[in-house]
């Protein structure tokens with residue numbers, strides 16, 4: 001992916017002088033394009049915890065970031081859009097699947113920043129005209145959509161970049177999931193935000209559990225934990241990587257975290273081995289909803305009135321529930337489920353959920 005990234009992160013690091021390094025001060029110096037109100041709510045899930053009979057489970061509501069139905073990409077895009085603007089860009093280009101939350105959030109961020117937006121979506125538009133969920137919101141936001149197969153997405157982003165340039169536009173490519181060093185800054189900051197909230201409530205979390213896919217969220221959280229001395233475990237539930245892919249994926253996350261550390265001006269390297277990635281819950285693969293997800297969706301809805309989506313958050317919550325039931329997560333622990341926000345996708349799975 002790095003081959004299609006324009007010179008960006010360097011722009012930040014060259015401007016930063018961080019003597020007497022302190023994460024709060026440094027984060028403040030980095031340009032950020034405001035897309036949401038923060039902090040997002042931190043709430044206990046009393047009824048779900050009671051029903052499962054294990055640890056005390058809380059939820060961090062990143063599904064409630066205030067950008068077009070929310071999600072974790074809002075935090076990444078605050079830094080990515082700021083970087084794009086500082087490079088003089090006027091058009092955002094990114095890619096994802098048909099129900100990509102990242103593409104939906106990028107389309108919305110482009111509107112807020114008064115930029116154009118091209119989305120490369122893998123798959124084909126639904127033949128029956130049944131436009132749904134994130135795909136529908138992409139269209140409502142006015143993004144230009146381009147369809148191709150999954151393996152050709154990068155090439156198509158480059159083609160669109162050239163076309164934009166020939167029209168005198170200044171395009172900026174955001175990698176799939178917004179997962180690079182710039183995007184990961186959003187989750188370094190998020191970990192810091194969690195620390196402040198935990199302090200106010202005088203509680204500690206033994207573990208954070210969340211859906212991991214393109215790695216930027218996990219890279220940012222892990223780096224944030226390292227920099228702020230967060231002592232809990234950080235467990236990504238893989239949405240799409242199997243055991244065989246796990247090693248190269250943790251190396252990829254270490255690289256993203258390294259880029260973010262460079263931007264922050266810290267000499268902090270994260271060893272690939274320190275990432276905790278659980279690959280046991282990928283079921284039949286990406287975006288295929290199974291019994292694990294269906295059960296998590298119904299349980300969260302019927303105990304907490306909390307909506308989780310079939311592709312990411314129901315898989316992660318389903319994994320969390322399974323870990324409680326297998327007593328891997330213990331009653332004496334306090335667990336945080338970090339909701340990364342994919343509510344709109346439930347509508348695209350109506351047939352399987354109704």
Ligand SMILES: *Cc1c(COP(=O)(O)O)cnc(C)c1O
Nearest residue numbers: 101213214215216217312340342
């Ligand atoms: C993108 C996404 C994730 C995964 O985040 P990464 O940074 O790509 O690992 C998790 N949940 C939802 C809802 C997402 O859209």
